[in-house]
Amino acid sequence: MVQVQGVQFQYGEEGPRMTFPDFSCQPGDRMLLLGQSGTGKTTLLHLLCGMLKAQAGTLNVAGQELRTASDRELDTWRGQALGVVFQRAHFVQSLTIQENLALPHQLTQGRVPAEVLDRMDSMLDRLGIAHRAEARPHELSMGEQQRASIARALLHKPQVVFADEPTSALDDHNASAVMDILDREAAEATLVVVTHDQRLKDRYPHCVTLNPTQA
């Protein structure tokens, strides 16, 4: 489901060449990409999402060979096969939470099927933010925004979910609650959590630590 082998990346002509460790995971796996600041966590996440192109190596995510895919193929693939929970919840501010959650379907299929709306209702209900469905993003608290962000990443049933520092700004109790939500809601997907949060290092058996000397 996710395969990284011999991947190297360099920002521009002058930037340092980063080498990332090899790893892979199967459908339904949970894994942690652990590393301190400056170890290239965000760069690797962007490589895995097809937002950056590696100069060398093999990057295959959800059946898509990322180094050879065209930009158009990557755009569609991201909308259909990937779910991304960003460290800071981004939303389209002019749309309601409900509309934001439906946006991936609209962008990839040109419409929002009725069953997606049903699924959205039950997911928002499970996450405790059903009453905020019609609200604008800025009207939600940080915690509500993060839960909405998780719902958006999972609503279209992606094969792989990437979560970028989902617990960095949370206390122990809330960090655990958010990870429980992610585990539960992304039960059918491969979940890759990118974090520097040492509290999570024992959560999953499959953990890859990024080495600063490699970046």
Next chain:
Amino acid sequence: MKLSLLHQAWRNLRAKPLQTALSLALLGFGVGMVSLMLLTEKQVNDAFERNIKDIDLVLGAKGSPLQLILANVYHIDAPTGNINQRAAEKVLKHPYIDSGIPLAYGDNHEGYRIVGTEHSYVAHYGATLAEGQLWEAPYEVTAGARVAENLGLKIGDTFFSAHGLKDQTDIHTNKTFTVVGILEPSGSVVDQLLLTPMESIWYVHMEDGEVMDPEAREITAMLLKKRNPLAVLTIPNTLRDTNMQVALPAIEVNRMTQQFGLGTSALRAIAMLIMALSFASIFISVLDNIRARRHELALMRTMGGTPGTLYRLLLLEGGLLSVAGTALGLVLSRVGMTVLSQVVEAQFHYDVAAMGVLGSEWALAGAAILVGLLASAIPARRSLRLDISRTLSEA
């Protein structure tokens, strides 16, 4: 759930009400001013064209030729004076002149001119009777459609005339005019006139028992139709030693509209400047949207949006502004035309309130929408080069 690109564009515009309102107001005023000028020009030109209708020369007292035309063809100015009827009839008998219609006036009723003339005046403008008959005896009046409607005149109504063309102070209470007919609307100047025999105008100013010398009878003007084109050159020479002149409506009106045109050119330049500012406003609005919403745009790329999707979204926002601003402009010009028509109606009794969309206005609207789209298309190109990774890392 409505989530099409058009819907998203609309929601994005609504999310920035002040910026959107400014762009709309600028484009609305620019388009509105140009549209109002097009409408006004069309209405004025149509009114001038309709009333010139086969009148080649106007014979009247010496003075401003333009005033002679405005007073006797359009009835929107004071006459230059009176001329002797016998002298005018001599001009009418000139071999180069085909026919003529005499006009005598100087009184009004409730601001509407009472014009002494012949039945040929009504026939000249193709007016027909709605009810009653044309005047026959002195003090009988056939009312134009607009006068009858505005004053509520009916067959058999009577009224006194007042001296002057608008004044209501010096009323001739010894002579009563009776309405004997009402004309159908003709779209010409007769709609706003009270028509009567020439004798009515002469007699109303005479004391009881006074006898008028036929040689001393005066008229205000004579509308002439030429038989020979040389009349335009010959007739003025024959009038050199008289108190009369002939003026050519086509030339005078053309001269006037050219002077009028200088003013409208200046106004049009101002309107174009406002429109240019509005396009700059749309340009800045889209550019500002790209800067302020770059994280949203990058986010849409991570959710399956292509660069083309983002480009179309931004283009739609500019397009919506252009279409709405243009529509607002056309509505504003109609409001302006309604106000203007009320002023013109009150001042000159002319109806200029036609509200149909002119061909030139469709062209104006098309051009405004096209330029508006272009003004948004240029900055929207930035969305095609959006670096998703860097933009999201900056957040």
